[in-house]
Amino acid sequence: MLATVVYLPCMKQHFDHVRDWVFDLDNTLYPPSARLFDQMEVLMTDWIVQNIGVERHDAHDMRDGYLRDYGTTLAGLLHHHGIEPDPFLDHAHELDLSALVPAPDLHAAIAALPGRKIVYTNGTRKHAHRVIAARGLQGLFDAVYGIEDADYLSKPSKDAFGRVFHIGDVDTAHGAMFEDSLENLEVPHALGMRTVWIGPTAEDEPDFVDFATNDLTGFLMRVNAGLAGE
Structure with a gap:
């Protein structure tokens, strides 16, 4: 450095x-203090529950596991479930930006x-x-x-x-x-x-x-x- x-x-x-x-x-x-990623995590979990058909605690584990193993939750969903990426991404980014x-x-x-x-x-x-x-x-x-x-x-x-x-x-x-x-x-x-x-x-x-x-x-x-x- x-x-x-x-x-x-x-x-x-x-x-x-x-x-x-x-x-x-x-x-x-x-700044990170806006905490937009907190919202995004909830929205990703919601989408997995609704579209993959698992319980919420399993969706939470799936979200974090795919992030850990593939670098992004999306990459894991593409690999294991062959999803269309745009609906997932659109839902994950329906964020309240009032903190900005x-x-x-x-x-x-x-x-x-x-x-x-x-x-x-x-x-x-x-x-x-x-x-x-x-x-x-x-x-x-x-x-x-x-x-x-x-x-x-x-x-x-x-x-x-x-x-x-x-x-x-x-x-x-x-x-x-x-x-x-x-x-x-x-x-x-x-x-x-x-x-x-x-x-x-x-x-x-x-x-x-x-x-x-x-x-x-x-x-x-x-x-x-x-x-x-x-």
């Missing part, structure tokens, strides 16, 4: 080449970045656009990609990244990836991207994390100041 807290000249050194800024969505463009509030400082910080701004989420594009609107970040992003754009493969799969980055013509040698899920940064780092972990900082962060912060807005403000030579 390069640094958790850095001086502005270091920001210029490490981000001056970046032209494609790729952001995860959930727990990255809004506009973030004008984050808007300004992202807008000031030089180059393209892209969102890539393991959720759906529809979900991404709803969250972006709730956070007041409309009009910022040149492209928004969801799990459907990766043929329902999810990060951290190398194939998922490859499909989305191919569609988006992402130049990984001149790219940066912002993620709250640590495991989702390993492939981007291997592809040559600058990686930023949005989460609790620790001293034992792996080598594929270049920077770590629990304040995306503040971090981007420092990046912009460093790039401007301030």
Whole structure:
């Protein structure tokens, strides 16, 4: 890892080449305190009960077991039950977004970045656009990609990244990836991207994390100041 807290000249050194800024969505463009995943877990369990035909406690275990064994609950449902993914995803993302509030400082910080701004989420594009609107970040992003754009493969799969980055013509040698899920940064780092972990900082962060912060807005403000030579 390069640094958790850095001086502005270091920001210029490490981000001056970046032209494609790729952001995860959930727990990255809004704080984990919104607890949207709590809602999503309930909705996924509801769908499994209604469509797979198991008792609720079994549906809960199935949801968590597939997540553990396949990386996502969807992947397990596809493998074992051959479901159509869109109805499941639509139901799982019927979320109450009232906990999300506009973030004008984050808007300004992202807008000031030089180059393209892209969102890539393991959720759906529809979900991404709803969250972006709730956070007041409309009009910022040149492209928004969801799990459907990766043929329902999810990060951290190398194939998922490859499909989305191919569609988006992402130049990984001149790219940066912002993620709250640590495991989702390993492939981007291997592809040559600058990686930023949005989460609790620790001293034992792996080598594929270049920077770590629990304040995306503040971090981007420092990046912009460093790039401007301030």
